[in-house]
Amino acid sequence: xxxxxxxxxxxxxxxxxxxxxxxxSYMHNxxxxxxxxxxxxxxxxxxxxxxxxxRHRTVNAILADELANHIHxxxxxxxxxxxxxxxxxxxxxxxxxxxxxxx
Numbered sequence: 134x135x136x137x138x139x140x141x142x143x144x145x146x147x148x149x150x151x152x153x154x155x156x157x158s159y160m161h162n163x164x165x166x167x168x169x170x171x172x173x174x175x176x177x178x179x180x181x182x183x184x185x186x187x188r189h190r191t192v193n194a195i196l197a198d199e200l201a202n203h204i205h206x207x208x209x210x211x212x213x214x215x216x217x218x219x220x221x222x223x224x225x226x227x228x229x230x231x232x233x234x235x236x
Contacts, residue, residue, distance in 0.1 A: 135168040135203050139196060143175055146195045150214055151176035157208075157226055169205040172226055176217040185211070 140154045153174040173192065180188045188211035193200060200207065210223035 135199060136171065139171060139173065139199060142195050142199075143173070143192070147175060147177040147179045147191070149175045149177045151212075151217060153223075157206075168203070171204060171206070172208040172210070172223070174210045174212075174223045176212045176214055178214060180211050181213045 136156050155172040158170045189209050192209050
C-alpha cells in the first residue's frame with residue numbers, strides 16, 4: 134500500500150512527534166480504492182529553523198519515488214512541535230474541481 138509506504142518513510146527519516154497520512158483519493162475522479170491523492174500532516178523537530186519551502190523539499194525528497202511513480206497529488210503540512218502546540222490542526226482540503234467529474 135502506498136499510504137503505508139509513505140508513513141514508514143516519513144517515520145524513519147523525520148522521527149515525527151505527530152504524523153497523519155490521509156488518503157484523499159475518494160475526493161477525486163479516480164477509480165474506487167485508488168491511492169493517488171494524499172494529505173500529509175507531519176510534526177517534527179527536524180523542521181526547526183527551516184523555512185516552509187525547505188520543509189516541503191525535505192518531504193518531497195523522502196517521497197521522491199512515490200511522487201514520480203504513484204502519487205498524483207500530495208498536500209504537505211509541516212510543523213515544529215511548538216507550532217503544532219498552538220495549532221493542532223491542518224487546513225481542510227478543497228473539493229476537487231478537475232478531471233471529467235464536472236464536465
